[in-house]
Amino acid sequence: MPELPEVETIRRRLCDGRAGCPRLVGRRIEGAWVGWARTLAEPAPPVFRRRVRGQTIERIERRAKHLLLGLSRDTLMIHLGMSGSLHLRRGRDRGATPRVRTRIHRVAEDPVRYCRLSLRLGDGWRLDFDDPRKFGRVRLVSDPTPVLRDIGPEPLSRGFTAAVLAARLRDHRRALKSLLLDQSFVAGVGNIYADEVLHRAGLHPRLRADRVTPAQARALWRAVRAVLREAIRWNGTTFDQVYGEGDFQRHLRVYQRTGRPCRRCGTPIRRIVVGQRGTHFCPRCQVGSPR
Secondary structure, rough: OOOHHHHHHHHHHHHHOOOOOOOOOOEEEEEEEEEEEHHEEEHHHHHHHHHHHOEEEEEEEEOOEEEEEEEEOEEEEEEEEOOOOOEEEEEOOHHOOOOOOHHHHOOOOOHHHHHHHHHHEEEOEEEEEOOOOOOOOOEEEEEOOHOOOOOOOOOOOOOOOOOHHHHHHHHOOOOOHHHHOOOOOOOOHHHHHHHHHHHHEEEOOOEEEEHOOHHHHHHHHHHHHHHHHHHHHHHOOOOOOOOOOOOOOOOOOOOOOOOOOOOOOOOOOEEEOOEEEEEEEOOOEEEEEOO
């Protein structure tokens, strides 16, 4: 699933424009096509097409793993799910293109076949939402607050301090790995970066949150921010054929490196299961009683 660095990379690409594509901000939506109705969480497709038409894209923001396109009257919320991606493309209107069903593993051959929703922007450009596995969701809302209300603090924000993190840790008895994956605890961290953060902080993934010392909490805070910033600098992690923009996989220290030497001490990386999620760690570098 795309995590904070991947979503932030997409946001910046759409804001800045590159590779011959225009900047998305300032463009007017001239029409919309919905290829799979359940991509829209709200409203219904006919209402969506009517309501979004004529609005201008004024800003592009990110909250956790959500992309927020601020329109002239509404907000277009996009959650990429497991395999979603956004692409600016030229060509004929998606509304004139017949739907074609193909197997998921062929997404790299023709990603346009997996377009679930498209916005026509004029001058031959369109914004396509591709989603082979169909877990992504799009919402057109007047106020995004109710959807985002229960999401935790942004880990790269100024308000997310070491003291704030330490206080939040004291309120939980869960394993650190499971807690980092909880979007109500901290926004945007997924399986890849939770493993990398805990290794950087030198903490065992099963260490109970309320047993983290103040010094360990500060190390964890530093690791969260350092790993996410570094991943953004490398445009995120290319984890399958769907997301191919990133290069952070070349710098991973533990994730999916089972049996390979720890980049810090040389001890073989181990894989365990924490909260039903595969978890990678160094048994020598990552300390703390898991009980």
